[in-house]
Amino acid sequence: MADPAAGPDLAPDVTPDPLEPLPLLRRELHTGPLGLSSREAARRLAVYGPNEVRRAAQRSVLRELLRQLVHPLALLLWAAAALAFVAAIGVLGWAIVAVVLVNAGFALVQERQAEKAVETLARYLPARAQVIRDGRPQHVPARDLVPGDLVVLEEGDRIPADARLTEGGIEADLSMLTGESTPVERLAGPGLQAIPVLQEPNLVFSGTSATEGQARAIVFATGDHTELGRIAALSQRTRREPSPLEKQVKKVAWLIAAVAVAMGAVFLVTGVAVGLPVTDSLMFAIGLLVANVPEGLLPTITLALAVGVRVLARQGAVIKRLSAVETLGSTNVICTDKTGTLTRNDMRLHGLWTPEHLTESGPRSAELIRAAALCTTVTRESDGQLHGDPTELALVEGAAGHAVPVEPAERDAGRRACFRFDPRLRLMSVVQDSGTGRLRVIAKGAPEAVLSLLAGGEPAGKAKEAADALAADGMRVLAVAVRDLPAGAPVPARRQQAEQGLHLLGLVGLYDPPRPEVAAAVRRCHEAGLTVHIVTGDNGATAAAIARSVGIGVPKLQVVAQSEAVDDRRLDHLLQQGDTEIVFARSSPETKLKVADALRSHGQIVAMTGDGVNDAPALHRAHIGVAMGRSGTDVAREASTMVLTDDNFATIVTAIESGRRVYDNVRKFIVYIFAHLTPEVVPFLVFALSGGAVPLPLTVLQILAIDLGTETLPALALGRERAEPGVMSRPPRPSSQGVINKDMLVRSWGWLGSVSAVLVMAAYFYVLWRAGWQPGDPTGPGTPLHDAYLTATTATFAGIVTCQVGTAIAARTDHAALRDIGFFTNPLLLAGIAFELAFTAALVYAPPLQHLFGTAALPVDVVLLIAAFPLLVWGTDELRRWARRRRSTGSRAGGRPAAGSDWTHG
Known part of the structure; x- marks a missing residue:
């Protein structure tokens, strides 16, 4: 157990390196297999603060109301009311004051869009966490966790802080951070070199979920120092700027104010010069001010935009800020996700390859498909539906479609061993009873991983070429290999014993097809002068293939395979190529934010789609943040301006037309x-x-x-x-217009x-x-x-x-x-x-x-x-x-x- 008298050497604003060797990390955090003492945890809580996402102070309602009351049009009306009271026309004065207050209240109600994204982020943290303290398991409030705590993670738990696994393993749902719906395996062990931190196989992150397994993990970051806290900070630093309509209405208001005051001054002097009484001169000044101010302008704009909001809601786009309806009309760049927005988010078995090139139905392809479906962990729940990883669901459903069905219950009855997917090895394997009294090892995974385990003389070279060709067509490629064990051979106890000397059955290509209406929507975008970029966490080749299939990249498509590595200079160069549409692959939260900022700096009006928590800062920063209503997280929906109830790219184009x-x-x-x-x-x-x-x-x-x-x-x-006819045949209006x-x-x-x-x-x-x-x-x-x-x-x-x-x-x-x-x-x-x-x-x-x-x-x-x-x-x-x-x-x-x-x- 850690020395209770010892305090951490680390400053409270510094996070230790979670990938350093585990003994060194434990030494740096002054903890051990028995966790911290309660007294030491209390001291660290005083140093590091509570484990919660803190939010910046909100602007007061009074201050926002005051801002509405000093709007240029309001100032003119205040002047008119003051003149009315000076001229002893109290009824008129109070009528004008009422108009000012009604207009201000109307605007305040519409603009009072309290920033709830950070509050929603906080809801991802569990209320309590299981932790080892004083050498025994106990439950404590999650906000009391500190760096160095040893937490226990079990199936169904929310991860309470950023932590490194010290023993065991879990399957984690990181979709709220990465946007990818496929659960990933996290295991105790050494880290990998030169990969993004979210892909590290031994790290888990605050707010994500453990869907399977059991593990222990050492906390290395809490509160604002977690990935969740970092995204919250990004969201709070990206302030919402006024929409083009709001800026233009204010500019016009100052123009009207200048005209009204100038006319009032000139003609007031004229009235006095020609001998008008003072009361008549004041009445004239009041009339001129009131006549020049279009009192109905702001309420009418608000009501018209509200009507637009209702129309869009019926079309599947929920608008959260009224002025965004007009901003949509001036949008000239759309930055879209791939999965679920351009595609159906419905993985399907789409392509096959066998060493004999028998890609049509036949004995070898049937054997390949059935073996791939046997090497899964899909379950059939009480509702009769299949549940599990989308990739494995596609394999099982594909087997049924090719007349070689695999029922999960029968599969499990014949299973003798299962070595689950290892993100470092990039494959999984099972040992199945073949029904002939002999056991068969089935392995499936990334082609390069499986091909490295083949017995000598296997056709690895041709398989690699075939895998590249399938990937170029936008498919996720898996290799499937088998090994038949001799009769009476024992079940391999370790995966190294099972996964060797394999024989390649072939390759399967899984495809998430584009939505059928997307190609027409992209074509309408191009006719309307809009540019469409893809910003995705997915693989570049897969995203590029989808882009080409729906018409993105006409006349030129640029693929940035590792968009995290793009600096501002190259980003500016890429975005200034007017005839080029870009696929930003392997994007991070900062990448999306950088793209949005760069486009804004070039004078573009940007619509950015997103669904994960990691998308919140960019959604907040873009002129139009578009969140997914079905697959999106609460945080993304709160940070966005528009929510698509059908997650459909075509709805964005309909909204732009509207x-x-x-x-x-x-x-x-x-x-x-x-x-x-x-x-x-x-x-x-x-x-x-x-x-x-x-x-x-x-x-x-x-x-x-x-x-x-x-x-x-x-x-x-x-x-x-x-x-009017041709509304989507003209280019977007300049943002300066x-x-x-x-x-x-x-x-x-x-x-x-x-x-x-x-x-x-x-x-x-x-x-x-x-x-x-x-x-x-x-x-x-x-x-x-x-x-x-x-x-x-x-x-x-x-x-x-x-x-x-x-x-x-x-x-x-x-x-x-x-x-x-x-x-x-x-x-x-x-x-x-x-x-x-x-x-x-x-x-x-x-x-x-x-x-x-x-x-x-x-x-x-x-x-x-x-x-x-x-x-x-x-x-x-x-x-x-x-x-x-x-x-x-x-x-x-x-x-x-x-x-x-x-x-x-x-």
Whole structure:
């Protein structure tokens, strides 16, 4: 037993080398076969800290709420509210404050995506562990384990810390670290040289599971120093950056803020200069600020993205962050896993080779298949299903498919010995009763391992060539060899006695076929200008064969066999080859993270798939982290942005198409929302520039009724427009391209907005002049023209709403004519238009709302006048698009670049 007075020589932030000779490791950790004393364990716990994955402090909800309240659009509204209170218009001030708070709360709810990946990592650790202390086994809380503890591992246990086996062996499920579903054997013994630490045959890792066997192991790392802790640290260091949409909306918000403040300052000075009273000047400033701020923009974007989320969920993609829907539309690189994403994760017997080249059904191939199926440990459970290693399942199912079935119960009844798979020897063997009174040794494993055990004169050279050919076709290759023991010979006691002088039966090729829909999905990616890389822990040749079979690597495929060894310089060189798609084989957590970072640094928008715990940092770092819903770990799902419920690569492509559609639709309803800013601002400019001779044509509360009441449902309905033809035939938009560009502003503010402003001001002046008004006539309460003034402002308000109807119909398409998409193809928009007209009628004709919003009932002739506005607004825009299409057609006919070549974006 270790000296209880002795403390570890190792500093608490240093992990000993677990691969050094076992006596040296024990000496360094001051432990022995009887474990630590309880007193020494308590001292080490104080030095090293608890064995748990620690998480960084979260940002407070208050701080995140404050960030929403100082958004540029919110700052403008705060200024407007302050002006309202200064002008003693308390009702308006509180209404604006309510708008700010609702918007901030909406955004907070959507952005408050607490980082749960590290919490989920912690769930992989068991609550208690069996440990040898004071020379006897005892159960202690797993968080109390320390380096030097001797733990007991049994079938079904979770491994409580990183440890090295000192005796016995287990079969471990490392899928949560490696992503590979096949259990691996871990045995006490010396380590191997120059292989990744996760492949070391004598090491086990925190959070993984022991599926079979029993062993003892010495703990060499706990808490944050384990592989699990290292991945948690990577996840916490990779901060989520704002999405392209979030950045662009904020940039546009600052633009709007600058325009609003500049216009307010210029025209406020103008109003004072022309003799407006201070109260009127303040009212003008408030109106200008409120009119310039699209209060409905942020809620409408949020609602449109939420609709996109629901649509994608029905298609098998669960989106966890709303802005990711738009980010999908700008994705130009997909980094995908191979197993289960490109392939079915369903290993099958696919190829055979015998020394006589009898690859078709026949006696030798049947003998080969049956022998391979006998050399397995597959079981048939009470549910009637076969259970076991996927490779061995493929062998047993393949035998049944070739009419040489092997039933596990009968196999076990004839088994006399089993030497399980040894990762160092890379083979396993069994001794079976052949049914003739003689015993037969059957060995299967890696071709090079089995071929080295053949008796002299066996065809090893040809077998090696055949194995290479099968591997080049994407198959996992196993060699099967046998030796018939003489009659009456005893069962070999050791595997060295059994595995010698073998006779080669042949080779079997196991294949995990690609999903049938993946090739078409990859083709659509290429048509859409997307690049597809494979980042996998699998063998390079196998991954390359799968890549070629589904069309990845057109026109050029580069295979990086050991991607862990790639430095940043070579990685940058590889990724800058525009016509090359790459297979990154044998990747580690750092490799995936490096690839994601390198692509981001090159300005690419990256979608990265993953399913294991080791994928969490890269999933967190990529613009779109895509986790597998069926085969993925909880940690991967928590770290990701999108979860595929069907684990299917084709679903990613469908999601990208949906993202492009959502992006286009966001631009459509931004055109719709921005188009009525002009008719909202112009009345205040007319009021100011006339020095008050023209009474204010629109009230601030009416503006809020438009921005928050009438526009929301049609805008949301525009977010449900179907994808325009060719959405997946154009290249991804540059990451630098804003969601709002000059063409959109010209169309919304300049064309649609100007037409609407002229129409609504015409309606306003028509009502006033019909009542005999002349510039400068008083229209306040108690004056003869007051009722006419209320009717005129109501006509302005209702006119803006009816112009919105025409704008909504025009905004449905950027370039095509309305007849090309059909008037009735968006029933939600028709319903939204019906709602805004009904809402407007309520504000105009319901007495309680008339008093609140300052409206009055409109006479029939005014109703008929503004009823023509939708047709006029839509018709003028239809003419503009017709002229643009003609110019575009003429440019193409002349062999020059089309003038409207960017029509899909403007």
